[in-house]
Amino acid sequence: MATRAVLFDIDGTLVDSNEQHVNAWAFAFREEGRPQELDDIRAQIGKGGDLLIPALIPDASDALRERLSKRHGKHFHGSYLTGIRAFACAAELVERTHRSGRKVVLASSAKKDELDHYVELLGVADCLAARTSIDDVETSKPEPDIFGVALQKVGVEPGDAIVVGDTIYDIEAATRAGIAAIGLTTGPFDEGQLKDAGAIAVYSDVGELLAEFDRSPLAD
Template sequence: MTVKALLFDFDGTLLNTNELIIQTFMHVLEERFPGQYSPKDCLKFIGPSLKQTFSDITPGEEDEMIANYRTWNMLHHDELVTEYPDVVSTLEQLKSMGIKLAIVSTKRNEMIDRGLSILGATHLFEIRIGSNDVKNVKPDPEPVLLALERLGLTKEEAIMIGDNSHDIEAAHNAGVRAAGVAWSIRGAQYLQQFNPEYLLQGMSDLFDIVKEG
């Protein structure tokens, strides 16, 4: 089946937000649990939604913790995010080839838009699915299925690309092929245990995948 669309996670896949996320978690957790968390501890919080994470860490205090997280995160967002190599140029070439591009993220829509603006890539995406659009975030299949519905495509015509287990699991739960990115902060070996159909060493690997179908 011909690949007609690529569905991308955002954080850690298209935009390097790892340092921003880790520093934000360290800020809010240091206030609440002084000296109990290290930056390495925060790696496991990359991927799940804030609600899932804070429900585990501070049950009953999720709303307050999420508010603190978002306040610090928004304040430092632009200074701490960085670009991955060849992301925008690859996306531009894929779009010129007629491939539909979409964002499927657990991030809030306004922050996806902010990140896309920093990348200069807003115009490249047909749609973006954020946490505002769904009841159930990844690894639930709902965001992936909603993206397909809005694109008017079948499961066989799309590939979901991400840096986290939630991305691969959401794709497979929706019956869609998945690609992990080797530049994931957790590493390629971590992703391989979730059996993605593809593992990208660089963004340009997508050209061969699209051509092969």
Template sequence: MNEIMEDPSPLTEPPAFLFDLDGTLIDSVYQHVIAWRNALAEMEIDLAVWRIHRRIGMSGGLFVSALIRETGVDLTAEQAERLQKAHAREYLRQHGSVRPLPGAADLLATLSERGIRWAIATSGRRATAGRALGLLGLPEDTPMVTRDLVRHAKPDPDLFLAAARRLGVHPSATMVVGDSVWDLLAARRAGALGVGLMSGGYGREELERAGAYRVYRDPLDMLEHLDELGVRGGAVIDP
């Protein structure tokens, strides 16, 4: 009986995971929506809440560009910068109501226990995103790439490419976990597999159309189905 020859260079490590933050690990999407609404109100700009929600997850600059297109309001560079600063201020005012999503801390802890590398890549700036570390019980040196560290935020791939470099892995060996179409579009452009979570308000079909390989309700649901993503017990499932 012929023996099956072993691949001379087998993949011996599990894939790395790159996590979005808002709506993926922490329940903060609607705080961001209200923060944008309040910031816009300061400038006497009226935009329906549902329209704001559809833009959460993209960079603040792209949000402002979309705002100009949808409302016809022409903002100067100074006004656009003031709007983004107002959003950050309003979000921090509401940060006390932000909570980790079900299973988020346990998911990250489980991955670490199994020797699976992971990082956080968020369109938020460190001043706001950094506060989530305490909510998740994570140390300050947790691998995290924020908007401040890259040229472009989502749907550009810069955040995920930088996070992969931080972990020392090729982007094609990562899985991006996010709650919005912007996360999944950025994942595709980075050459990573996308995993969608519905905890940010997007539906299964929207996430799948944007490129999600698997879709789960929230981090807890993902944790309970880690084997579907090709990992268990810290090892890649045999092909």
């Protein structure tokens, strides 16, 4: 495989935001009288609300799903978004990937306004060939739609791309799209779970991946 494009997930991969999402969802579920255990929410992080909510409340009506999503957004934006920080070496990894001649795409289940905030936080706008968000697709990860749209935007075939993500849902979505994937253990899943989901390599964080760049699948 000659890697022409690298598709980065953002939440939990480049920015340290997973627990903030967990807490925002916990508030939302509790306010609607359907409280959930934090570990149960954590196990679904990496999905968009369209799939996270029915995974936890299979009988949720459309109206309840809409209310939960709005409450999550209210808490996430109101209490957490501005305090989120990038992982050490995240921007440097994006820049290194860009300098290597590969197209860099941010392919996330985040909402567009959150994605824009993260791009500004990372300071990597000039490195990006494209960006995709949940607003570009009807269904979030682990469905492959986001990665499919990302590849279309940069004109790259699945076999010439690689995904970097922190959840099994990133890995599963990549596999369904025919894209190889690297896992990071900065999310709620360990090395074994990421490899079982199909990751071809797993690193502890973006810093380790950057340090191992020339020996990693990114350099293939």
